[in-house]
Amino acid sequence: MKVAVTGSSGLLGRHVAAALAAAGHEVLGIDTAPPPPGAAWQHAAADAGDLGALAQLMRGAGAVAHIAAIPRPTGRAPAEVFSVNVRTAYAAVEAAILAGAGRFVYASSFSVLGYPFFERPVTPPYLPVDEGHPIGAQDPYGLSKWLGEEIVEAAVRRGAFDAVSLRMPWIQTPASFFAEVGPRRQTPQAARDLWSYLDARDAAAAFVAAVERPLAGHVRLFLSAADSFAEEATETLVRRAYPGVPLVRPIPGTGALIDTARARVALGFEPRHAWRSYDRAGGT
Numbered sequence: 001m002k003v004a005v006t007g008s009s010g011l012l013g014r015h016v017a018a019a020l021a022a023a024g025h026e027v028l029g030i031d032t033a034p035p036p037p038g039a040a041w042q043h044a045a046a047d048a049g050d051l052g053a054l055a056q057l058m059r060g061a062g063a064v065a066h067i068a069a070i071p072r073p074t075g076r077a078p079a080e081v082f083s084v085n086v087r088t089a090y091a092a093v094e095a096a097i098l099a100g101a102g103r104f105v106y107a108s109s110f111s112v113l114g115y116p117f118f119e120r121p122v123t124p125p126y127l128p129v130d131e132g133h134p135i136g137a138q139d140p141y142g143l144s145k146w147l148g149e150e151i152v153e154a155a156v157r158r159g160a161f162d163a164v165s166l167r168m169p170w171i172q173t174p175a176s177f178f179a180e181v182g183p184r185r186q187t188p189q190a191a192r193d194l195w196s197y198l199d200a201r202d203a204a205a206a207f208v209a210a211v212e213r214p215l216a217g218h219v220r221l222f223l224s225a226a227d228s229f230a231e232e233a234t235e236t237l238v239r240r241a242y243p244g245v246p247l248v249r250p251i252p253g254t255g256a257l258i259d260t261a262r263a264r265v266a267l268g269f270e271p272r273h274a275w276r277s278y279d280r281a282g283g284t
Helices: 011-022 051-057 078-099 140-157 177-184 188-193 200-212 234-241 261-267
Strands: 002-006 026-030 042-044 063-066 103-109 162-168 170-172 197-199 218-222
Touching: 002 011, 002 051, 002 078, 011 026, 011 200, 026 051, 051 078, 063 078, 063 200, 078 103, 078 140, 103 140, 103 200, 140 162, 140 218, 162 200, 162 261, 170 177, 170 200, 177 188, 188 234, 197 200, 200 261, 218 261
Parallel strands: 002 026, 002 063, 026 042, 063 103, 103 162, 162 218, 170 197
Antiparallel strands: none
């Protein structure tokens, strides 16, 4: 099947494009940046917010994976983060409809709950978080991701395609983890992340399943690594940072605070990679 992947040159996008190609799909990557050396997919240079360009490029696509976005609300003007992310989500959805794609997979974020970029502190009603948690986005990034899900929902509501929105925490690789997460996990700010992360390879496997599995309607799912990015026991961290927040089930050891049970049922999602097996030199 032809699958169009927006943002295919980015950290997550290139892992998704590679995984789809390895699964036997005809992958067209769409990005303003060039593909990585040796990319196993076709590449087209285009702005993911250009509806006309996307509609032309996505012709014949059976599925679309929309990943292109500004990935955080820091370092850019808030208005730019919001406008770029919402504009690209709308363009990708409408282009997929014009192309006749039957499946749309959206790279959402656990930031729709308000973490980790909140301005007014967010206290979870219970832990681990799951699909039953209330939406609580405050910042332009989390808000843009929530509105992106709603743009997808509107298309599904009118019968355009079936869709999967994947709500992911901080995407990491063995090459990035110790430089990016290492300094933060020793600070109180790590609680904002719920000490959560996801290996890009496990995220990519979920995208492949989201493209291939027979799902109906709009399914919204959380993904996470099986463990936290912290070295202390998770329940100890919770008692310190979120006293009084109930745990709906015991969290053994350094287990994750994002519940992926629904993703396991819908996609067969089982995270295989954990930072504890990463080589500090950047290897797997």
